[in-house]
Each structure stands twice: as structure tokens, then as C-alpha cells.
Amino acid sequence: MKKYSPLHFFLISIFAVVCIFTNSYAESDASFLILQEALGVQADGDYTNVNLSNIPEGSVIDAAVVDPSKIGGCQTGDRVELMNLGNDKWVMKHLDTGSKVEFSIKYEDGKLKVIKTGSFTPRVDQAQSFSQDQLNLQGRFGLGARVSYVNYSDDDYTVRGIKVDTEPDDAVMFDGNFSYFFTNYFSVELSGGYVETDVDLTGGGSSGTAGELQQIPILLTGRFNIPIQNKIVPYLGGGVGYFINDFDQNDSVIEFIYGPGADVDVDNSWGYHINGGFDFLFMPNLALNLDVKYIWNEIEADVDLPGFTKEKFDANMFVVGGGIKYYF
Numbered sequence: 001m002k003k004y005s006p007l008h009f010f011l012i013s014i015f016a017v018v019c020i021f022t023n024s025y026a027e028s029d030a031s032f033l034i035l036q037e038a039l040g041v042q043a044d045g046d047y048t049n050v051n052l053s054n055i056p057e058g059s060v061i062d063a064a065v066v067d068p069s070k071i072g073g074c075q076t077g078d079r080v081e082l083m084n085l086g087n088d089k090w091v092m093k094h095l096d097t098g099s100k101v102e103f104s105i106k107y108e109d110g111k112l113k114v115i116k117t118g119s120f121t122p123r124v125d126q127a128q129s130f131s132q133d134q135l136n137l138q139g140r141f142g143l144g145a146r147v148s149y150v151n152y153s154d155d156d157y158t159v160r161g162i163k164v165d166t167e168p169d170d171a172v173m174f175d176g177n178f179s180y181f182f183t184n185y186f187s188v189e190l191s192g193g194y195v196e197t198d199v200d201l202t203g204g205g206s207s208g209t210a211g212e213l214q215q216i217p218i219l220l221t222g223r224f225n226i227p228i229q230n231k232i233v234p235y236l237g238g239g240v241g242y243f244i245n246d247f248d249q250n251d252s253v254i255e256f257i258y259g260p261g262a263d264v265d266v267d268n269s270w271g272y273h274i275n276g277g278f279d280f281l282f283m284p285n286l287a288l289n290l291d292v293k294y295i296w297n298e299i300e301a302d303v304d305l306p307g308f309t310k311e312k313f314d315a316n317m318f319v320v321g322g323g324i325k326y327y328f
Contacts, residue, residue: 073120
């Protein structure tokens with residue numbers, strides 16, 4: 001068996017210490033440029049010859065993102081701060097969002113490795129986050145368009161002692177609208193629309209489509225707005241409307257009910273309504289709108305035959321619509 005002298009043990013010990021010291025020195029002597037590359041950032045100023053071990057604890061270094069894929073949750077050109085927390089721990093702060101990422105560094109096989117302990121909160125762009133000025137609707141105008149489903153109420157009246165039921169079909173209404181916000185809590189809307197519906201008549205054991213009713217509702221609505229959330233503005237309100245009406249009759253059905261040569265003409269009418277809905281601002285100047293109305297509207301019809309007076313029937317409307325509005 002080979003024996004080792006004290007000199008051998010001394011030389012082996014010296015060699016081990018040198019290896020440990022050399023490896024430790026190599027780790028602590030890593031260039032700050034290596035950390036920049038690992039993080040995908042470019043620091044302000046010249047850090048070409050600066051070692052991590054020479055950066056004092058508490059130091060703050062300003063930098064810009066050059067490779068967002070390295071750290072995530074940011075974009076090229078975003079400004080960040082790097083702070084040395086000591087004990088190989090660092091933190092990166094996103095200057096636009098205030099979000100932070102803590103990370104530590106360690107050495108594996110002589111290479112610097114960054115270990116994240118969190119991620120940046122994803123950057124929120126302008127389509128998702130608005131300033132208070134952008135959310136302030138006071139003094140602003142809105143221009144919009146809407147498509148609505150219309151459900152008409154049924155009504156009845158009597159002709160020569162015979163009860164006649166009127167049943168307008170469900171229909172689609174198109175309208176344009178213009179609004180103004182006096183305050184964030186009160187606004188008015190003026191809208192003009194177009195809707196047409198077939199009117200079915202039933203009476204005397206017979207039924208049929210009497211004709212097509214065409215209406216242009218011009219509505220003025222006062223709305224009390226409730227801005228309870230940033231981009232969602234619910235409202236309740238009510239108002240009045242003027243209806244420009246026209247009727248294209250089916251001669252065979254009209255003459256069956258009223259007699260040969262009968263001609264029906266409908267008058268324009270007034271109505272009133274209650275209203276509710278909300279605007280959803282998905283961009284500072286653009287909103288999606290959901291609107292619900294119930295409209296009371298009574299129409300007078302003139303029958304062009306001797307002995308007939310004006311007939312009145314209700315054409316009340318339940319209206320549910322959606323559209324888009326531009327605020328300026």
C-alpha cells in the first residue's frame with residue numbers, strides 16, 4: 001500500500017483551496033453584460049467592464065427592454081429599473097405599469113442562470129385602460145346606430161258590432177341616434193328609426209293580413225346615467241316620441257271587413273316611453289350599446305266610407321336593440 005507523506009496532504013489541500021477559490025472568483029467575477037443579455041435589456045451608460053460583484057447592494061440601474069421574450073410581459077423599448085437586493089437577488093421594475101419581477105442569479109457549469117420568482121403583469125394597452133379624462137363624458141356628443149327587435153302588442157276594436165283583433169307581426173327596426181352628456185349623470189338622446197310590420201286582422205270568422213304598417217319613430221329620451229364602473233355606464237330614463245305612420249293595405253281583406261271600395265289611411269301619432277340599458281366603452285371614443293324600451297303609441301285610422309269614423313288601436317312596442325356609438 002502506498003503511503004502519503006505530510007507533504008502530499010499539504011499539496012492536495014492547497015490545490016483544493018485554489019480550486020474552490022478560483023471557481024468562486026469566476027462566479028462572482030461574471031460581467032454585468034451577461035445579466036443584461038439573460039434579461040433581454042440594455043442598461044443606460046457603459047457597463048462593459050463592470051462585474052456583478054462590484055455593483056453595490058441597493059444600486060438602481062435604468063435600462064430599456066430589447067428582447068421582450070426573455071422576461072415576458074413587456075414590449076421592446078419599455079423602460080425598466082434593475083435593483084441589486086444583495087445575496088445574488090435582484091428585482092426588475094416596469095416603469096410604465098409599476099409591476100415588478102424578482103429574480104435570483106446562480107452559476108451552473110460556469111454559466112450565469114437567472115431564476116424568476118414571478119412575472120410582470122401583462123401590459124395593458126389603451127383599448128383596455130383609459131384615463132379619467134377619457135372616461136369623463138360630460139360635454140361630449142355621441143353619434144350611433146342601432147338594430148332592434150320590436151314586439152308589438154295586440155289590440156281590438158268593433159266594426160258593425162263585430163270585434164276585430166289587430167295583431168302586428170314582430171319586426172326589426174333600424175335607427176340612428178345622437179346624444180349629449182350635460183353631466184356624467186344625465187344625458188339626452190334623439191333618435192330616428194324605421195320599422196315596418198304586417199298587420200293581421202281577425203274578425204267575423206275570418207282572418208288575413210290587412211296590410212303593412214310603416215313607422216318612422218322620432219324619440220327624445222332623457223337618461224339618468226350610473227357610471228358605477230370604469231367603462232360600463234348603465235342608464236334609466238324616459239321620453240316622448242312622434243311617429244310618422246303609413247299603411248299599405250291589402251284591398252281584399254280591408255274590403256271584406258269594411259265593404260267594397262274601403263280605403264284605410266293612418267294618421268301620424270304621439271307616444272311616450274320608458275328606457276333602460278348601458279354603454280360599454282371598449283375604446284375611449286367607441287362604445288357598444290344595449291338599449292331596452294317600452295313605447296306606448298295609439299294610432300288613429302281613417303276609413304274612407306260613409307258612416308265610418310276614426311278607428312283607434314294601440315301599437316305599443318317592446319324594443320330591445322344593440323348598436324355602436326362614437327363619442328367626440
